[in-house]
Amino acid sequence: MTMAGRRLWVTAAAAAVVVAAATAAAGHPGSPHAEGPYTSEFGTLVGDDRNTLSAGPRGPQLVQDTRAFEKLARFNRERIPERVVHARGTGAHGVFESYGDQSALTRAGFLGGAGRKTEVFVRFSTVIHSKGSPETLRDPRGFAVKFKIAEKYGGGIWDLVGNNLDVFFIRDQVSFPDMVHSLKPDPVTNIQDPNRFFDFFGALGGAATNMLTTLYSDLGTPATLREMNGHSVHAYKLISAERKVTYVKFQWTSMQGIRNFTAAEAMHMQARDFNHATRDLYDSIHSGKNPSWELRVQVMPSDRMYKLDFDPLDATKRWPEWIAPFKTIGRMTLNRVPDNFFQATESVAMSPGTFLPGAIEPSEDKLLQGRLVSYPDTQRYRLGANYADLPINRPVSPVRSYAQDGAGNNGAMKGTLNYGLSMTMPTFPTTHAALFSESKVCDVVTQAPIPVTADFAQAGELYNSYNWRERANLIANLAGDLGQVRSMLVRNTMCSHFYKAHKQFGRRIARAVDCDMKVVKKMADALDG
Structure with missing residues (x-):
């Protein structure tokens, strides 16, 4: 090592000692000490949590301050992916x-x-x-x-x-990703857009009518x-x-x-x-x-x-x-x-x-x-x-399984037996009462809708149960979003669904979003249910 290198090392070390001593002497004013000394995630003592080890008080930071890097690296990784739905x-x-x-x-x-x-x-x-x-x-x-x-x-x-x-x-489960995608922000603008989700709901053919009549009420x-x-x-x-x-x-x-x-x-x-x-x-x-x-x-x-x-x-x-x-x-x-x-x-x-x-x-x-x-x-x-x-998900009753490996395993399951069926080692007995219930399945394997959809009757009954103020709020809430839809085809289709559910409901929302009632009635007449 050159003399210049030794002088740099001595200067940096001396500065670190001086700063640490000053910090220890000063303490954290106004903050009472918790029980026990501060440690890293591995239990090693922390001498200073305010100043990174550096070559002099104003010099570059040193890689060997692993505690500082540990703190920053955890910060970068401590969030997990947001839920696709139910995030808030x-x-x-x-x-x-x-x-x-x-x-x-x-x-x-x-x-x-x-x-x-x-x-x-x-x-x-x-x-x-x-x-x-x-x-x-x-x-x-x-x-x-x-x-x-x-x-x-x-x-x-x-x-x-x-x-x-x-x-x-x-x-049907197969429509769930499409529904969520339509309701999520536009992949180009990142803004939620009624043009997208009413386009999807219209294409469903009426299945969403009951839910929309519920969701756009004050509920x-x-x-x-x-x-x-x-x-x-x-x-x-x-x-x-x-x-x-x-x-x-x-x-x-x-x-x-x-x-x-x-x-x-x-x-x-x-x-x-x-x-x-x-x-x-x-x-x-x-x-x-x-x-x-x-x-x-x-x-x-x-x-x-x-x-x-x-x-x-x-x-x-x-x-x-x-x-x-x-x-x-x-x-x-x-x-x-x-x-x-x-x-x-x-x-x-x-x-x-x-x-x-x-x-x-x-x-x-x-x-x-x-x-x-x-x-x-x-x-x-x-x-x-x-x-x-994880503690929030863990049962309060014992867990007896053969799952051992993988990140986050708590180590509760130990030993050589991790395969569940054995002739030489004791295994956990099963519980007859926990067998699934039996049901008969006698039908053709097919991709087909349910026989009776009845998409509109309950929506009409729900609208009929609302008082005049609840109906007014429903119409205003729906019109606020449906009125933003540029496509007359989508607008008329949605109004035909509401008209099929309840004629007054359909007429009021059609009037609020400037739909042609002749077109709406014709589309409604073509709907099943």
Whole structure:
């Protein structure tokens, strides 16, 4: 080493010692010390967390300050991919308490008696908009509940994943990517465009009419997360100990009542606070006013499923109460705000594919069947193969599987046996009661729509149930977006769908967006249903 090199090294080292000593002497004014010394992620002591090691106080930084690089490298990598849908979320911990014994419907132990309590985590969300978007925007609200069931009640996780609205835009999984793409920002301008999504909805042929009549009412802009209901949207199967199958839909009924914003109120709130819904929920919990919802089910015997004038497995349809009355089976109360947003709300992995075989199972709903695969697949992409090991997703009951490897594995599964079938080593026994329910499949394998679509009747009934103010708001909200559509073909098509649902509805929206009623009526006459 040259003399100049040695002088540089000595100068840099001396400067580092002087700076570290000065920092230690000065301390962090006004900041009380936490218990124990500061360490790196590997537990090594940190001498200075304010100044990077450099060649002199003003010199270039040295690569050997690995602690500084560790800090910056983690910062660059600590975010994970944003959810494709439901990106903007708010989470809370709580507890679910069963009201009684539902063993006649299901062998799910946590519903097997009054007073049985189950830990839950709830994630509310908007569907289409990005992670930092305002909470006031018109959008369905995700209402997903993760039940962490104690071992004495059977154990495991059940995710009840739904929305605040009781129907959906589409009925088949194959259209889901197209729907989301149409509602997402334009890939050229990065701006959401009604020309795109109404083009898609028009091309669907009427399937979205019920959902649009719901979404563009004030239900599409709930005032708070506490003051909205949740719906499973899909039908599910409950299986009793006797292997009897009953179809059900679930609803969370807000004990705070229902309150929605008008479009004007939503705009006013957005100008004041675009985090209002999260703030309201957390303020409520912090003040001890813990919000609660009752869980209700609609029950439909399997032998009645195909005797209706609509398909009860169609996600674009609701089950009228006169056909399937509600039964209240429990109550959920949210009582704790997460300690860390990322570790809880951002890392929680909700999936309808997480259910209780032999107790609560998915129905044959063609949209639900796709979600069973796509939801866990996107969680593995976002969080890794071992996302179930994350504390927010981990069951409170024991996990006994043969999964060992992969990033994020917690090391709970050890030993040489990682293949499950063995003649020489003990393996975990299976549980006969957890066998899937049986059902007969006697049909042609085909790509075909459901036989009865009935796209317009329920939308008309819903419009008829609105009072004059609700109807006026629906028309104004719809016209605000549909009126931006440049294509008269798309505009007339959408108006024909609304006219087919309810003539007054169609006439009013057609007048509001300057459609030709002669054309609208002719198009409506050509529609089925």
